[in-house]
Amino acid sequence: TNVGFDDDALFDWFELVNRKNRLSHLESVLVISIKEIEINLQQKALERQLRDLHNVRKRYKERYIKSKEQELIRKLVELVEERDHLVNMEETQRLSAIEMDKQFREVMSATAGITV
Numbered sequence: 001t002n003v004g005f006d007d008d009a010l011f012d013w014f015e016l017v018n019r020k021n022r023l024s025h026l027e028s029v030l031v032i033s034i035k036e037i038e039i040n041l042q043q044k045a046l047e048r049q050l051r052d053l054h055n056v057r058k059r060y061k062e063r064y065i066k067s068k069e070q071e072l073i074r075k076l077v078e079l080v081e082e083r084d085h086l087v088n089m090e091e092t093q094r095l096s097a098i099e100m101d102k103q104f105r106e107v108m109s110a111t112a113g114i115t116v
Contacts, residue, residue, distance in 0.1 A: 010111060018104045025097040032090045036083065043079050046072050 050072050053065055 011108065014104060014108055014111070018101070021100050021104075022097070025093060025100075028093050029090065032086050032093075035086055039079050039083050039086070043076060046076050046079070050076075 050069065053069050053072070056065060
C-alpha cells in the first residue's frame with residue numbers, strides 16, 4: 001500500500017480534487033456567460049443609438065452626428081472583439097476541463113486500479 005494512504009482515502013481525495021476542478025470550470029463558464037449577456041445588452045443599445053442617428057433626416061446631419069456615429073461604430077467593433085476574446089477563453093477553458101478530467105481518470109486508473 002501507499003505510505004500512510006489507503007485506496008479509499010486516495011480515491012476520495014482525487015474525487016474531491018476533481019469536483020473542485022469541475023466547480024471552478026463551471027464558475028468560469030458562468031462568469032463568461034454573464035459578460036456575454038452584458039456585451040449583448042451594450043451592443044443592442046449601441047445599435048439602437050445608431051438606428052436613431054440614421055433616422056435623422058440627411059439635411060439635419062451635422063458634424064456632431066457623424067462624429068457620434070463613428071464613435072458608436074467604434075464601440076460596436078470593440079464589443080465584437082471583446083466577445084471574440086470571451087469565446088476563445090471559453091473554448092480554452094472547456095478544453096482544459098476535458099484534459100483535467102482525462103488526467104483524473106488516468107491517475108485513478110493507475111493509482112487505485114479504479115475505472116472512473
